[in-house]
Amino acid sequence: xxxxxxxxxxxxxxxxxxxxxxxxxxxxxxxxxxxxxxxxxxxxxxxxxxxxxxxxxxxxxxxxxxxxxxxxxxxxxxxxxxxxxxxxxxxxxxxxxxxxxxxxxxxxxxxxxxxxxxxxxxxxxxxxxxxxxxxxxxxxxxxxxxxx
Numbered sequence: 001x002x003x004x005x006x007x008x009x010x011x012x013x014x015x016x017x018x019x020x021x022x023x024x025x026x027x028x029x030x031x032x033x034x035x036x037x038x039x040x041x042x043x044x045x046x047x048x049x050x051x052x053x054x055x056x057x058x059x060x061x062x063x064x065x066x067x068x069x070x071x072x073x074x075x076x077x078x079x080x081x082x083x084x085x086x087x088x089x090x091x092x093x094x095x096x097x098x099x100x101x102x103x104x105x106x107x108x109x110x111x112x113x114x115x116x117x118x119x120x121x122x123x124x125x126x127x128x129x130x131x132x133x134x135x136x137x138x139x140x141x142x143x144x145x146x147x148x
Contacts, residue, residue, distance in 0.1 A: 034087035035146035041078035045071050061109055068102045090138075090145045097138040101131040 052067030054060075075095045082088045108124050 031084055031086050031145065031148070034082050034084035034091075037081050038078060038087070038091060038142070038146065041074060041081075045074050048074070064105070064109070068105065072099065072102065086145055087142075090142050094135070094138040094142050097131070097135040101128075101135045104128045104131040 048067050048070045052064060052071070054063070075098060079088075079091055079095050082091050104124070104127050108128065111120060111124055
C-alpha cells in the first residue's frame with residue numbers, strides 16, 4: 001500500500017511538472033505580450049517543479065510542500081501581471097486547476113497506507129485523475145489562446 005501511495009504521489013507531481021513545462025503564455029496588454037509573460041514566468045517555475053520531482057522521488061514531503069507553495073506563489077504573481085482580456089481568464093483557470101491538483105497531492109500524502117481502506121484509496125485516485133484532467137485541459141486552452 002505504501003508503494004502504491006508513493007507511486008500515486010510521484011505520478012501526480014509528474015503531471016504537474018509536465019503540464020507546467022508545456023504551458024506557454026504570459027501577462028500584458030496584447031495576447032502576445034500576455035503569453036510572453038506566462039512563458040517567461042513558467043520557465044522559472046520549471047526549475048522549482050524539477051526540484052519538486054526530486055522531493056517526490058525521495059519522499060521528502062517538506063520539499064514537496066515548499067515546492068508547491070513556491071509554484072503557487074509564482075503563478076499568483078504571473079496572474080497578477082496579466083491584463084489581457086483573452087489570456088487572463090484562461091490563465092486563471094489554469095492556476096485554479098493547478099491549485100486543485102496540489103490539493104489532491106496534499107490529500108494523498110496524508111493517506112496512511114497502513115490504515116486506509118480500499119474505498120479511501122480509490123477515492124483519492126479518482127480525485128487525482130479528475131484534477132489532472134482539469135489541469136491538462138486548462139493547459140491545452142492556454143496553449144490554444146497563446147498560439148492562435
